[in-house]
Amino acid sequence: MKKLLLAFTAAALAASVSMPASAQEKTKACFVYIGSKTDGGYSQAHDLGRQQVDKELGDKVETVFVENVPEGPDAQRAIERLARSGCAIIFATSFGFMDQTVAAAAKFPDVKFEHGTGYKTAENLGVYNARFYEGRYIQGQIAAKMSKTGVAGYIASFPIPEVVMGINAFTLGAQSVNPDFKIKVVWANTWFDAAKEADAAKVLVDQGVDIITQHTDSTAPMQVAAERNIHAFGQASDMIKAGPETQLTAIVDTWGTYYVKRVKAVLDGTWKTDNTWDGMAEGILEMAPYTNMPDDVKTMAEDTEAKIKSGELKPFTGPVKKQDGSEWLKEGETADDATLAGMNFYVQGVDDKLPQ
Amino acid sequence: MLIAESILLTIATAATPLLLAAIGELVVERSGVLNLGVEGMMVMGAVCGFGAAAMTGSPWIGMMAAILAGVLFSLLFGFLTLTIATNQVATGLSLTLLGLGLSSMIGEAFVGSPGVKLPTLANGIAEIPLVGQPVAGLFNWLAGIPLIGRVLFEQDPIFYISIALVIGVTCFLFHTRAGLVLRSVGDNHASAHALGTNVIGIRYLAVMFGGACAGLAGGHLSLVYTPQWVENMSAGRGWIALALVVFASWRPLRLLAGAYLFGAVSIGQLHAQALGLGIPSQLLSSLPYLATVLVLVLISRNRRLTMMNTPASLGQPFVPDR
Structure with a gap:
């Protein structure tokens, strides 16, 4: 039966290749x-x-x-x-x-x-x-300013360096505003399942987070956040339509x-x-308009964005400790790209055990 | 709001579409037909329900459209497998693939449109003139009961329909003559035919009922669960519903237990993660499926009991007078 299904999928795939008619040359x-x-x-x-x-x-x-x-x-x-x-x-x-x-x-x-x-x-x-972590750092700062409970929820997809890096950057951003800020992580183990992402968002809100950010692709978490009257960040595209009074900003891939x-x-x-x-300086990602936040938070976010663009601020700059308390980056030390690209550990303050 | 109340609500929302799609398929399989197209009918229900609601602004019309879409889609399956006796497995699979493709095509116009959410039953009743307000008031008062109040009295209408369907199907299958006839068709279509039962007609009705339920389940996804349309939004729930039917050994009350067990484990694992208990998330994510396998193993230990519940003609095409 599985073979049959695969054959059908292959046929469906072949059929879905869209080719606009145009000259061959x-x-x-x-x-x-x-x-x-x-x-x-x-x-x-x-x-x-x-x-x-x-x-x-x-x-x-x-x-x-x-x-x-x-x-x-x-x-x-x-x-x-x-x-x-x-x-x-x-x-x-x-x-x-x-x-x-x-x-x-x-x-x-x-x-x-x-x-x-x-x-x-x-x-x-x-x-x-x-x-993307540049944007996540800004989001972390906004979250720490906007949250009343001091806990943000993070809906993650798969434990690959890209996602771990995002969680860490968000955490560091939040800690730069509030050193005691906590992050709760839920792994959905999918990139795209609206209902499951909604469940994850509901669970996080029930456990007391009042800001939700996601590294999955649907707008369902944004909808849940809107329903429960809390704030959220959009992912990959501007999701303002799903939460006109909910989205703080979004990382927009350009x-x-x-x-x-x-x-x-x-x-x-x-x-x-x-x-x-x-990064943001080269324009491969942009922040969606900063909305639903007081002016001082907006100013802070814009300020950070400008500093990241100019290269004055690098999110992964020491002193940073790993989750277990051991030192990762010394005062003033900046993580190199190779370390970032293979990141497989949390920084201190993430309330989760990294799936290995 | 108590966290336990909220967890119960989330579990009920997660279990409802599974239960709906599965109860329909249970009746279909009891009549001896294996329809693997649940996923396709579900996703068609989701897109048509969302589309109709978005165009008319009424989630109720959306629900009707979802049911209708499921029925129409199941009729296609019925025509192929019952009238011209094609292979049920292959036809069901292609129905799923067709549904996924067709729904993406229909749905392209609705991607990103604002969703319309079905109101809770109490809020829906409140709109009925004269009697509406007092009844809704009663519901709201009952919802104040600690722990179980909200999950029992502050739900969307589809939740109540799903529970009613389980009870209804139980009564129908095991306590009515028509139910007996339907089961006899599923157990031995040749004998049923010899006794003068209209095998094909009964199977058509069962297949349409299954389509209606799957369509409703899809409508629940796009109008209650996550009021939006995204491609492939059923995300495999049709397949889980199919597994639940086997899991429940074709008995409606076990199906109810199975759907809620599955919902509870899937929500529970998210809570365990958010609590930061340190259990690997991959293991937690696989728990609902592990639980299914475990129960299947336990149930199938008694071979005779399993055989007794399995419709004997399941999946076999029936061609009269051959």
Whole structure:
């Protein structure tokens, strides 16, 4: 039965490759999404980036995307199908596509590959990521100012460095305002399951948190927060529509500029493998408008944002202790990128045991 | 608000869609038909319910649309498996895949639209002229009972329907003649046919009932649980409902227990995490499934009892006069 199901999924996948009709001589830029392009979160942000490529390079480039590609073996089929169909560059946008993208890159040496949020590179495989933790640090500061209970709830997806880094940055931001601030973490073990994310949010509110932040992709937690009259942060896209009086701000992924730059490089023949890790300064992520907060909190947030952009403030700067109390960063010491990219421990103040 | 009250409410919300979809499938399987398309019917119910509610502004119309969508979708399954006797497993699976795809297509216009939430039963009744206000007042007063008040009297109408359906299905299956006929069709369709029972007709009715329940479960997801439409929002709950039917060994009251056990374990594991007990979250996340397996093992220890409850003709196509 499972085989049958897989066969159907493959057929469905094949059918969902959308190809806008256009002249054949255009360069093809292809995108693989884990969710639907209208998920209101992560995949939608990537699709907005694709649309920017369409808008700016539309006369020379045609874009193709495949949505709802599950992480794992199915992803390989989707990626290879794109490679075979003549894509010049393929953006695999989810962390879990990593090994499949690496395999596809080895199989199709003439196609350029770019893997989002990963760390494995090759001659024809670059990686790109955004320093989301910069935004999370600001969110942490806002949370500590806005919370009355002194506890924020964090709905996390999977214990990968990217997510752990976010939790730590949020915690450090909050502690910079209130050293006793606590974070409660719930692992949903999914990127996208609206009902489960809503359950997690309800559970956190029941346990006394009055700020919710999430590293999952649906707007359900925002809705629960609105229902229970507390505040929340949006994830990946501006979620203000789900909580007009609830959202404080959101980390908005703005991949477009990077996508345009890289597709242009393919057109010019200057594409080289890279390891891009841009931050707010380069414009790969933005903060949604600071709303539903008093002016002094807003000023603080804007101030921090400006300092991060100018490079004056780096969120992971010592003194920072690990969760067990041992020293991680000395006074004034800043964590290097390699440590951040492989982060597998909590800083002090996180009320959770990291799943290993 | 007591935390225990709130936990009970969350569990009831988590269990209701599972219970609804499963009670429908239980009747379908009791009639000898295996419909693996629950997930598809559920997600169609969710999108049609949300769409109708968003367009008319009325969550009640949304619920009706959800039920209707489930029934129509189940009729497609009925036509294929009952009238032209296709393989039920393959047809059910394709129904699920079709439902997931079709719902994404229909739903594209509704992504990000503001949701309409179904009011609680008390608030719904309050809108009825004359008698509404006093009855609602009674409900609100009863909701003040510590611990169980809110979970029993401050719920959405779908919760009450789900409980009523369990009781109704129990009475129907085991205490009415029609229920006996339906079970006989599921146990031995050839004999039932020989006795002059309209096997296909009864199975059509059962399949439609299953569709209505799955549609309602979908409506609950998009109008009560998380009042929004997102693709694939059933997220595998249809499959869990299917497992629950086996788990309950085709008995409605066990189904009720199973759905609430599953809901309780899934909410409980989130609470355990938020409390920071230090138990690995992967283990906690798998608890609902481990519990299901455990109960299945315990139940199937007595082979004779299991056989007694399993509809003997389950999944076999019936072609009269062959």
